[in-house]
Amino acid sequence: MKETLVHKWLKYTENQESPSHYHLWCALFTIAAILERRVYIDRAFYTLYPNLYIVLVGPSAKTRKSTAIGIVEKFIRASLEEPAVISQKITTQALILALKERGKVADCAAGIVLASELDVFLRGDDELIRDLTQLYDCPDPFEARTIGRGKDTCPKACLNILGGTTPDWMSVPISALGGGLFGRIIFVYQDSVERRIAFPFISKEAKVLKEEIIERLKKISVLEGEFTFSSEGRTWFTDWYEEVLVLEGDGEITGYLGRKHDSLLKVSMGLSVAESDSLVLDTHHLETSLNLLNENEKKMGEVLQLAQTTISGRNISKVQRAISKETEITHSTLLTRLSYCMNSEEIKGLIEHLKESNEIEESVVEGKKVYRKKD
Numbered sequence: 198m199k200e201t202l203v204h205k206w207l208k209y210t211e212n213q214e215s216p217s218h219y220h221l222w223c224a225l226f227t228i229a230a231i232l233e234r235r236v237y238i239d240r241a242f243y244t245l246y247p248n249l250y251i252v253l254v255g256p257s258a259k260t261r262k263s264t265a266i267g268i269v270e271k272f273i274r275a276s277l278e279e280p281a282v283i284s285q286k287i288t289t290q291a292l293i294l295a296l297k298e299r300g301k302v303a304d305c306a307a308g309i310v311l312a313s314e315l316d317v318f319l320r321g322d323d324e325l326i327r328d329l330t331q332l333y334d335c336p337d338p339f340e341a342r343t344i345g346r347g348k349d350t351c352p353k354a355c356l357n358i359l360g361g362t363t364p365d366w367m368s369v370p371i372s373a374l375g376g377g378l379f380g381r382i383i384f385v386y387q388d389s390v391e392r393r394i395a396f397p398f399i400s401k402e403a404k405v406l407k408e409e410i411i412e413r414l415k416k417i418s419v420l421e422g423e424f425t426f427s428s429e430g431r432t433w434f435t436d437w438y439e440e441v442l443v444l445e446g447d448g449e450i451t452g453y454l455g456r457k458h459d460s461l462l463k464v465s466m467g468l469s470v471a472e473s474d475s476l477v478l479d480t481h482h483l484e485t486s487l488n489l490l491n492e493n494e495k496k497m498g499e500v501l502q503l504a505q506t507t508i509s510g511r512n513i514s515k516v517q518r519a520i521s522k523e524t525e526i527t528h529s530t531l532l533t534r535l536s537y538c539m540n541s542e543e544i545k546g547l548i549e550h551l552k553e554s555n556e557i558e559e560s561v562v563e564g565k566k567v568y569r570k571k572d
Contacts, residue, residue, distance in 0.1 A: 202228065202413045202471040209406040210268065212397055215261035216387040219253050221489075223269045226251050226359045228467040230273055230280075231414050233307040234335050234355040235421035236476060238462055245459055246335045247466040250358040250378075252315060254386040261390060262361035263313035269359060270311050276414035281308040286317060289324050289341055296339070296351045304421075305353035306339075308332075315360030330378045332356040358382075380452025383460060386496035417470050424466055427479045434462075434483055450497065461486045512539055516547045520557055521570045528566035 206224035207217055229249040238245040253262045273280050281299035283292065292308065300306035310329075312318035319326060328341050332354055339354035364386070399407075426434065444455050453460075464486040465478050472482075519534050520526055531548075532541055539547075548568065551557045558571045 199472060201468075202410060202417075203468070205406050205410050205413075209403050209410060210265075212394060212400065212403065213261070213264065213268070214390045214392060214394055214397070215265040216255075216389075216391055218385060218387055218492075219255075219260070219262065219265040220268075222251055222253070222383070222385045223265050223359065224471070225249065225464060225467045226357065227269050227272050227414065228417060228471055229463065230269075230307075230309045230357040230359075231276055231418050232420065232466070232470065233303065234305045234353065236424060236466060236470070238424045238466070238478075243334075245462055246355060247463050248333070248335060248355055248357045249463055249467075250329075250333060250382045252358075252360045252362055252382050252384050254362055254364060254384055255388060257363050259389065260387050266311055266313050266359055266361055272410060272414060273309060275411045276418060278302060281306075282311060283308055284311045284313075286320075287325070288322075289328050290349070292325070292328065293339075293341055293349050293351050296354055296356075300351070300353065305355050306351050307355040308357075310356065310358040310360070312358070312360040315362045318360065326378055329356065329358065330381065333378075333381045377452065380456055382453070383490070383493060384497050385493055413471075416474070420470060420474060420476070422476055424469070424476045424478055427477055429480045430478045430483055433480045434478075437483075437487070450494075453497075457490065461490060464489060512543065513547050513550065515539075516544065516551065517556065517570075520551075520568050523569075525562075525567045525569040527562075528568070531568065 203221060203224045206227075207220055210217070210220045213220075226249055229247045232247045234246045234248070236247060253260075253265065255262055270282060270284070273282065279299070279302045281295045283295055287295070296306040296308045299308060310318070328339075331341075332339060333356070335353075335355045337354065338350045338352045340348055340350050438458055442458060444457075461483065462478070465482040468482045468485055469476065469478055515535060516531070519531055532544055535544055548557070548559075552559060556571055557568050560567050560569075
């Protein structure tokens with residue numbers, strides 16, 4: 198098999214601790230960011246561009262998410278002229294301005310969000326979340342309503358997002374994002390590093406690979422045109438889409454599955470240009486893309502379960518602490534003290550858990566339920 202840009206990226210990062218699966222998706226993200234919206238697939242009723250929203254998920258300070266994202270930024274800055282790289286918390290107004298500035302030096306208004314702490318980037322900004330959701334489709338023009346400025350318009354918009362977060366944060370945006378922004382994100386979960394390297398280094402071979410990667414990215418940056426399918430690729434995609442693809446799932450993953458066919462094609466475009474300038478999607482591009490997405494989905498269920506378990510564990514601790522602070526506490530007082538973070542039904546369920554695990558005891562004093570820590 199021909200050595201592609203992705204293979205070279207993985208070899209280049211061999212002496213760095215971040216999981217290789219992170220690096221693989223970082224390579225695909227970089228290709229998408231470099232391509233912007235100059236290449237596309239005609240889907241008859243809409244145009245599909247190769248931009249990606251990818252989030253690396255892993256325990257804090259354990260899987261080196263920030264380092265993997267930092268490597269991406271260096272390659273992007275070495276390959277594009279004045280890229281609109283956004284790495285700090287930003288308002289909708291500032292985002293539109295950054296896209297417009299990029300549009301002055303490039304064919305389109307393309308922005309690249311690199312947020313090693315995605316929770317900080319998104320925290321408490323419903324307007325930004327709404328606009329990021331709309332920008333996923335690379336609208337032309339992108340229209341946003343901003344406070345104080347009314348409607349603002351940005352032609353030929355395009356956005357790629359690479360973020361990092363921890364499993365426990367995942368439960369916070371899920372209810373807010375639903376099938377919107379959440380359904381457009383490819384989550385890449387890893388819980389440990391594959392290797393520990395006390396003194397990381399860049400070998401002579403890696404230095405050569407770095408220059409080859411930059412050279413290829415620069416060539417990719419001038420590619421433009423419509424992707425086509427080989428006859429075998431068209432047959433494969435038709436069979437998979439019409440006979441195999443499942444569009445519905447449980448809970449939050451439904452929105453993601455509903456867009457899986459587009460995600461598969463987006464990733465396939467990146468795999469194709471990593472290999473050649475042909476702008477042809479062949480069977481092996483599509484199969485590899487599907488395998489990568491399927492692998493992530495196995496982990497996605499695991500990370501969502503872990504997120505919910507983490508939050509549940511925290512809530513149990515809150516109930517325990519509230520009860521332990523007093524010799525005894527009434528049910529109504531406990532509800533009042535914890536109302537900022539839980540509703541009454543959630544608290545009742547956690548109380549039953551603590552009673553069954555023999556950690557607290559319940560009694561009735563003057564007609565009121567009272568709880569105390571069990572000795």
